[in-house]
Amino acid sequence: MASGVFGLDIGRSFVKVVQIKSTGNKKMLIGAGTTVTPGGGIMSESPIELKKVADSIKSCVETAKIDTDKCAVSLIESQVVSRLISFPTLTDKELSAAISWEAEQYIPLPIKDVNLQYKVITRPAAGSNEKMSVLLVAAPKRVIAKYINVVKNAGLTIAAMETESAALVRSLTQHEDPTTIIVSMGALSTELVIIKSGSIVFTRSIATGGFNLTKAISSEFNLPQNQAEQYKHAYGLDETKLGGKVAAVLKPILDILVSEILKAVEFSHTHVGEAPVVRLIITGGGSFLPGLSSYLTEKTSLEVTLGDPWLSFAKEGIITKLAGQGSVYSVATGLALRS
Numbered sequence: 398m399a400s401g402v403f404g405l406d407i408g409r410s411f412v413k414v415v416q417i418k419s420t421g422n423k424k425m426l427i428g429a430g431t432t433v434t435p436g437g438g439i440m441s442e443s444p445i446e447l448k449k450v451a452d453s454i455k456s457c458v459e460t461a462k463i464d465t466d467k468c469a470v471s472l473i474e475s476q477v478v479s480r481l482i483s484f485p486t487l488t489d490k491e492l493s494a495a496i497s498w499e500a501e502q503y504i505p506l507p508i509k510d511v512n513l514q515y516k517v518i519t520r521p522a523a524g525s526n527e528k529m530s531v532l533l534v535a536a537p538k539r540v541i542a543k544y545i546n547v548v549k550n551a552g553l554t555i556a557a558m559e560t561e562s563a564a565l566v567r568s569l570t571q572h573e574d575p576t577t578i579i580v581s582m583g584a585l586s587t588e589l590v591i592i593k594s595g596s597i598v599f600t601r602s603i604a605t606g607g608f609n610l611t612k613a614i615s616s617e618f619n620l621p622q623n624q625a626e627q628y629k630h631a632y633g634l635d636e637t638k639l640g641g642k643v644a645a646v647l648k649p650i651l652d653i654l655v656s657e658i659l660k661a662v663e664f665s666h667t668h669v670g671e672a673p674v675v676r677l678i679i680t681g682g683g684s685f686l687p688g689l690s691s692y693l694t695e696k697t698s699l700e701v702t703l704g705d706p707w708l709s710f711a712k713e714g715i716i717t718k719l720a721g722q723g724s725v726y727s728v729a730t731g732l733a734l735r736s
């Protein structure tokens with residue numbers, strides 16, 4: 398049976414949709430597609446622009462031959478506030494009574510204006526002096542209302558909503574994996590997510606993405622945006638191309654990311670205890686930058702791999718036509734895997 402819910406990732410440069418069919422342990426990709434996101438995308442406050450976003454979602458769903466109108470949608474990470482907080486060990490009941498009051502100290506928004514979710518990450522045994530850690534996620538009600546409206550204007554309904562990082566964890570990691578940092582590079586931002594034993598212990602959204610790289614090439618070589626984009630795809634960090642000039646423009650921007658990755662890894666060592674980060678999964682459209690994996694290996698000393706959300710999928714049907722492109726669908730696949 399086809400899954401009743403498809404995954405919808407409304408990125409700021411591309412909309413991505415994914416539908417999956419699961420039979421027993423077998424997972425099959427039965428629909429996938431991407432369309433350019435018009436104008437300011439979902440971050441826009443203009444009803445006209447938001448209507449265009451709805452139209453592009455609709456056309457993406459039609460072209461990808463998605464056969465359900467129910468979707469799970471991801472919230473852009475920078476629009477939500479995620480915090481890992483420590484508590485004296487509480488029972489579920491005590492925690493649910495304490496959480497909104499506690500959240501006020503950590504969430505820089507009035508609690509009445511947000512939807513609050515939380516998940517216990519570690520709970521030490523009763524009587525232990527150690528603290529429990531809880532991941533708090535607050536999404537502004539105004540943002541949620543905007544997503545509901547855009548999706549409704551696309552002729553669809555939202556069955557579930559979650560953060561991009563929650564979707565990435567589902568599509569790219571397994572519970573038994575070693576502690577891992579996912580680096581998801583989109584157009585306008587890069588998401589860092591650290592996962593330990595299947596749980597998120599750290600998230601950060603950095604306002605540096607593929608668009609910054611294109612812009613830097615465009616201004617350095619005085620090229621129009623589309624040509625700068627081609628340079629980026631063709632040369633990337635390859636030192637042997639154009640005398641390494643493109644690589645030299647890109648590296649200082651990527652070094653901002655590297656420094657944030659190293660800070661995140663350090664944070665997880667000091668705050669989450671043993672089981673250090675050993676693995677880095679790079680994903681999102683930006684992960685296709687030539688030479689990026691080896692650059693990150695050199696700078697972080699972690700084991701770097703390109704994220705493939707379809708690794709365990711049956712290699713039949715449309716997946717064979719999309720070989721090597723999975724990374725851009727990591728969020729949409731994680732959403733589709735919810736059901």
Ligand SMILES: Nc1ncnc2c1ncn2[C@@H]1O[C@H](COP(=O)(O)OP(=O)(O)OP(=O)(O)O)[C@@H](O)[C@H]1O
Pocket residue numbers: 407408409410411412582583584585586587606607608611626629630681682683684685686687725
């Ligand atoms: N081959 C490639 N080499 C380098 N960069 C690439 C390549 N292919 C795509 N990109 C970049 O990937 C980015 C788009 O990726 P993606 O679709 O994941 O972003 P998005 O989800 O729309 O953005 P965001 O997550 O910031 O909202 C663009 O900046 C694009 O230039």
Ligand SMILES: [Mg+2]
Pocket residue numbers: 408409583584681728
């Ligand atoms: Mg994205």
